Amino acid sequence: MIIYVSGKLSIPFDQFQRYEDFVARIPTIEEKLKQNSIKSTLPDAAPTNLHWVLPQYVTEAVEEFLNHLSLLSEDLINGDTLLHAPVWELCWDRVQAEEGLRTNVPGFYVAGDAIGWARGIIQAATTGIVIARDILNGKKPSDKELTSTV
Known part of the structure; x- marks a missing residue:
């Protein structure tokens, strides 16, 4: 149109x-x-x-x-x-994330389109793999860290 x-x-x-x-x-x-x-x-x-x-x-x-x-x-x-x-996202906010896509909130990760870096399903899926590996490698927060943010 x-x-x-x-x-x-x-x-x-x-x-x-x-x-x-x-x-x-x-x-x-x-x-x-x-x-x-x-x-x-x-x-x-x-x-x-x-x-x-x-x-x-x-x-x-x-x-x-x-x-x-x-x-x-x-x-x-x-x-x-x-x-x-068509939907084109021309400007995206980028979420600050640490190694493993951890945010500054203990136990909270950001992935896919929410991080502002992914531009498609392959990149979004890759961020999920990065997070899964981070969790499996034992980089999850302690119970004390989790309860201190509530």
């Missing part, structure tokens, strides 16, 4: 679509959003038809995944569910 803002053409980074509209392959419009039970938490996101934005193999995979997910519980996905894409 291209929009005209302040005399310039602009492509919003974050766009979204209602699940019901996504499956029907029709654009989500403002009138439907006013009655939608779920509101977007991204104030600058623009409603669109994600089939216009993403390649067909991606939209087909997303639809197949969501269909499988809905089999786990009918409450997970409904027509008002919002699908955001």
